[in-house]
Structure formats: structure tokens, C-alpha cells
Amino acid sequence: MDIETKKMPLTDCYKKEFCWIHMQKMPFFVYLGANVHEKKLGQNVEIDLSICIPFTHTQDRIEETLDYGLVYEFLLKEVPLLGNTYLMEYFCERLLDALGDKFPEIKMAKLSIKKGYVPLEAFPGKVKIVAKRKYISRRNYP
Numbered sequence: 001m002d003i004e005t006k007k008m009p010l011t012d013c014y015k016k017e018f019c020w021i022h023m024q025k026m027p028f029f030v031y032l033g034a035n036v037h038e039k040k041l042g043q044n045v046e047i048d049l050s051i052c053i054p055f056t057h058t059q060d061r062i063e064e065t066l067d068y069g070l071v072y073e074f075l076l077k078e079v080p081l082l083g084n085t086y087l088m089e090y091f092c093e094r095l096l097d098a099l100g101d102k103f104p105e106i107k108m109a110k111l112s113i114k115k116g117y118v119p120l121e122a123f124p125g126k127v128k129i130v131a132k133r134k135y136i137s138r139r140n141y142p
Helices: 037-039 069-083 088-102
Strands: 018-029 042-056 108-115 125-132
Touching: 018 069, 018 088, 069 088, 088 108, 088 125
Parallel strands: none
Antiparallel strands: 018 042, 042 108, 108 125
């Protein structure tokens, strides 16, 4: 299944309806990178998070769905704790694990992190990593 197309086969979602919440361009300061300067000085990163949740029978009540405000509050606490790592891949893996543990209503997530500073000689660009996690198979659907 390709999350990019936002088309999900019915067999993947147990014939239930899902929606995506996209939280974009969230800035964080972390000590992320294998370079000595990155670990010493830290840097600003930009995080995008897309989460897939069931949305049938919400009855227009926040209690019946996922409050993305709570997800953002969780990120504000968790990202600084995880942000002292060498690899962006490891950072994403740990953050996706923590999100799935904290919010069992999340069925899938896509996380991207973009570093604005890359300590490579003559490299003028940015580096971005995208990681995806599917939680459906490890949880019972409500």
C-alpha cells in the first residue's frame, strides 16, 4: 500500500473508513547528526507528520477521534528527548514507536524530518528523510 497516493485497499483497513491528519512545518531544535558540530551546536529541523485514523461515528465530538492538539503536545515533549541521536533514521524510528505506543487510535503514520544544515563541504542543499509506519496489524480495530 502506498501512503503517498492516499488510496488504501479495503483489505488493509478492514472495510472501515479512515482519514489523514497532516501536521506540517513544525520547527524543533535538536542535537541530531553524526558530525561533531551538529552534536555540539544543535540545529533547527522541520518535522511533518501525517497520521491516519478511523473517522466513522465521530458524532462531531473530539472525544470520539484523535485530538491532534494532544499529538502536538506529545511531540513538544518527546522530540527534545529523542533529538540527541546520530542518525535521522533512528530518530524517526523511535518517534514513530513512541507515537504508536501513546496513541493506539493511529493506524498509520508518515514522518519526515528536514535538516537545514548539512556539514558537507560544498553541499548547498538540505537533507530530508521520510519514514512510514503501519500500526493496523498489531492492534485490534475498534
